Amino acid sequence: MTKYVYLFREGDASMRDLLGGKGAGLAEMTRAGAPVPPGFTITTEACNAYSETGRFPDGLWDEVLAALSDVERAAGKRFGDATNPLLLSVRSGARFSMPGMMDTVLNLGLNAAAIRGLAEASGDERFAADAYRRFVQLFGKIVLGVDGNRFEQVLETAKGPGRQDTDLAADELRQIAGQYKEVIRTDANTDFPDDPYDQLKAAIAAVFRSWNGRRAIDYRRLNKISDSLGTAVNVQTMVFGNLGNTSATGVAFSRNPATGEAVLYGEYLVNAQGEDVVAGIRTPRPIAEMAREMPDVYEQFAAISRQLELHYRDVQDMEFTVERGRLYMLQTRTGKRTGAAAVKIAVDMVAEGVIDRNTAIQRVEPASLDQLLHPMLDPKARLTAPFLTRGLPASPGAATGKVVFHPDLAEERAKAGEEVILVRTETAPEDFHGMVAAQAVLTARGGMTSHAAVVARGMGKPCVAGASALTVNYKEHFCESDGQRVLEGDYITLDGSTGEVFLGRIDTSEPELSADFRTLMGWADEVRKIGVRANADTPKDARTARGFGAEGIGLCRTEHMFFEGDRIDAVREMILAETIAERRLALAKIEPYQKEDFVRIFREMDGLPVTIRTLDPPLHEFLPHEAPEMRALADQLGISFDQVKARVEGLREANPMLGFRGCRLGIVYPEITEMQARAIFSAAKECAAAGIDVQPEIMIPLVGMPEELRRQEQLVRQVARDVGWDRYLVGTMIELPRAALVAARIAEHAEFFSFGTNDLTQTTLGISRDDSGHFVPKYIESRLYADDPFQVVDQEGVGELVRMGVERGRSRKPGLKTGVCGEHGGDPASVMFFATIGVDYVSCSPYRVPIARLAAAHAALGEASRDK
Numbered sequence: 001m002t003k004y005v006y007l008f009r010e011g012d013a014s015m016r017d018l019l020g021g022k023g024a025g026l027a028e029m030t031r032a033g034a035p036v037p038p039g040f041t042i043t044t045e046a047c048n049a050y051s052e053t054g055r056f057p058d059g060l061w062d063e064v065l066a067a068l069s070d071v072e073r074a075a076g077k078r079f080g081d082a083t084n085p086l087l088l089s090v091r092s093g094a095r096f097s098m099p100g101m102m103d104t105v106l107n108l109g110l111n112a113a114a115i116r117g118l119a120e121a122s123g124d125e126r127f128a129a130d131a132y133r134r135f136v137q138l139f140g141k142i143v144l145g146v147d148g149n150r151f152e153q154v155l156e157t158a159k160g161p162g163r164q165d166t167d168l169a170a171d172e173l174r175q176i177a178g179q180y181k182e183v184i185r186t187d188a189n190t191d192f193p194d195d196p197y198d199q200l201k202a203a204i205a206a207v208f209r210s211w212n213g214r215r216a217i218d219y220r221r222l223n224k225i226s227d228s229l230g231t232a233v234n235v236q237t238m239v240f241g242n243l244g245n246t247s248a249t250g251v252a253f254s255r256n257p258a259t260g261e262a263v264l265y266g267e268y269l270v271n272a273q274g275e276d277v278v279a280g281i282r283t284p285r286p287i288a289e290m291a292r293e294m295p296d297v298y299e300q301f302a303a304i305s306r307q308l309e310l311h312y313r314d315v316q317d318m319e320f321t322v323e324r325g326r327l328y329m330l331q332t333r334t335g336k337r338t339g340a341a342a343v344k345i346a347v348d349m350v351a352e353g354v355i356d357r358n359t360a361i362q363r364v365e366p367a368s369l370d371q372l373l374h375p376m377l378d379p380k381a382r383l384t385a386p387f388l389t390r391g392l393p394a395s396p397g398a399a400t401g402k403v404v405f406h407p408d409l410a411e412e413r414a415k416a417g418e419e420v421i422l423v424r425t426e427t428a429p430e431d432f433h434g435m436v437a438a439q440a441v442l443t444a445r446g447g448m449t450s451h452a453a454v455v456a457r458g459m460g461k462p463c464v465a466g467a468s469a470l471t472v473n474y475k476e477h478f479c480e481s482d483g484q485r486v487l488e489g490d491y492i493t494l495d496g497s498t499g500e501v502f503l504g505r506i507d508t509s510e511p512e513l514s515a516d517f518r519t520l521m522g523w524a525d526e527v528r529k530i531g532v533r534a535n536a537d538t539p540k541d542a543r544t545a546r547g548f549g550a551e552g553i554g555l556c557r558t559e560h561m562f563f564e565g566d567r568i569d570a571v572r573e574m575i576l577a578e579t580i581a582e583r584r585l586a587l588a589k590i591e592p593y594q595k596e597d598f599v600r601i602f603r604e605m606d607g608l609p610v611t612i613r614t615l616d617p618p619l620h621e622f623l624p625h626e627a628p629e630m631r632a633l634a635d636q637l638g639i640s641f642d643q644v645k646a647r648v649e650g651l652r653e654a655n656p657m658l659g660f661r662g663c664r665l666g667i668v669y670p671e672i673t674e675m676q677a678r679a680i681f682s683a684a685k686e687c688a689a690a691g692i693d694v695q696p697e698i699m700i701p702l703v704g705m706p707e708e709l710r711r712q713e714q715l716v717r718q719v720a721r722d723v724g725w726d727r728y729l730v731g732t733m734i735e736l737p738r739a740a741l742v743a744a745r746i747a748e749h750a751e752f753f754s755f756g757t758n759d760l761t762q763t764t765l766g767i768s769r770d771d772s773g774h775f776v777p778k779y780i781e782s783r784l785y786a787d788d789p790f791q792v793v794d795q796e797g798v799g800e801l802v803r804m805g806v807e808r809g810r811s812r813k814p815g816l817k818t819g820v821c822g823e824h825g826g827d828p829a830s831v832m833f834f835a836t837i838g839v840d841y842v843s844c845s846p847y848r849v850p851i852a853r854l855a856a857a858h859a860a861l862g863e864a865s866r867d868k
Contacts, residue, residue: 010027015027016095018044044095071235083117088109092210097333099454107131110131122240124244139192146184204233208231224787241273251318252320254309256341257341258340269282314334317335340396342364343364361520362858369851372511378507390500392465392466395461398462399440400421402418402420402490404423407422424444426445443464444472461496524853528856531842532849536846538601557613576637588675594676599683599687612676615666616662617661663709674715678719681719697728700731735760739805744809753816753817760801776788806837826845831852
């Protein structure tokens, strides 16, 4: 028969798939002799069996009872005993860490008899009453499905103004527990169970069910974790941090997860239980203060932290409890960290001899670098910005957005294209979808390891937590700090690196990259096998891209230059021209602008290739469509309104994405390609005369027929001869399925292929990128798509066409240079795929260049087995 239950001493770190990360960590700590309260783990296989049938698999409950007997012997207590009761915690623990996404029940096993026994055994009547109050609250919310706010309302009313939960007396706590039971009877239509075994069975089932709860599913979608893994359930002897001032509970990391600094980092609360720290009910204290308050315990914990980090060779996220001066370890797992911290920790651990360079490269998720690469608050602008409040710098980065107070509204506004900041008194796991949608999170309560802080750091979103001067009024839709009121919809700006919050919008400045970042990128460049270029249309973009390590420009879109300044007038004159002579006259006005654009870009990319795409979009995009604008254009050009209107109507297309665009423009109007080629080669000649190493590559878009490319290629080469320039390449974008199919014949006329995966995705899947938002999220939710195909390349369809295009092109022209210049060039998973099929380079937006460089290194080294 399948074994579903493992005592902690029976497992080890290699059993993560079966025991989950938490269970494997507890087992490994037990084997290492750490002070771990005895317990057992129910496997992920049991969860999956329960998910399929809605009941425990055969034999599971018998194994649970057998394991419970073993725990009773180890703890010297009996479950449900009236004199010295064993109490249990029941916690989730999946293969990959999913902090706050699933459920936990503490103090399980209490009833009227056990409360008296606990009071006698502990010598503390208030403690026993508080333990029961907490148990009823958690069990009611997690297992019986009662709205947690109902219990919070009872507790807040009982405390009254100015009191903490620790100020409540035993009688008050008993009254609160009684009121909780009435809430359960009313809302759940059931009585609170008194049989400890019924409690345990129901709690295990609830944790199993939480695997398929909304927040867990949302988290898995965001982090690309499989739904089939299931969660393990860890049943463990309770130890108590709320037995007076010699007891405490806390959460700590072996290094700072926000900055990577090699110091013990975390928080603790005296006379509290674990959920108090993460729930933000009281603001916890920095772990460093424990060195003064409980020096012996602190030294023991610091030693265990160092031991665990060396054992796992990675940063550890640990939970602990101190019961009357005795330390217990409740968890260790790989610590989640910001992108900046990941880089520093990886580089530091190489210097310390803990890991090698290749391991350091694989330790940093490419996508996490995104957090390092975006603008920060402008230092000068923040000096004059109106200050709102200050909290804890829980997750670094800066963001501006409109205030919203409800996660559903955050999701709704974000879908409408608005940038929002979610403001809460404190966040709970059920707020996760709103946190995903928001630009940043601000909470009035909670610490550096609160739910808001941990989840925001994991997503790379800025967060300020524990802004104690802030009050949030959900009913009236405003928040307030020191007399300053902010209404829903008002703009605020927060800096998660400093904890400051400002009124209004603040300008941003470019990020400064650390020496550790440059070191890691250098290691990545040494091992990666494909090049990384940037999509850049302006000198500024080119300069930014080069600063981030781009090895050239893989896509320069000439049409973006047409909208600058007065040149749009000449472009419109060209489009409205009725004869070739008129069109050439208009093009002659555009050419100097084009040439100067290319000169400036070539200067920035001295010594690196620049791939320039000839005009691609349909001409109607450059014309006005409203009557007043058309009249103004007619007056400017000295033609009639009817002429302008007729031309606009004549260029209108039912499906412009598949219409008169790309190479079709250059074939019907060859003088357009001629002008652009002359501007490129004239700019190259001018730059070369100034000592600049120019490497232009002319790319003809939307080719489907080999003859289309041949004609445009001949035209480009004739212009090059006329200008007197001979150092260049001519190639094409492969962005139609037919082009991939006939790639061998197209290669006869091409010196390179660049796969435009944006349009190739549209034409392969038959989906408009502009309209896909209406249904693609539903496809992902219902598992028809694993990912948005415009963000992560569809390997079976689009990816196979890319593979085919590479292979067929090189079959006719060995050594044909190939690249990818769609948005997928900056997606880590897509970059890894492209590396496996022999693409020479990828090209992406300037700010994603480092991400692509690191992803390419990951592809060269092979995917590491690491926590997500």
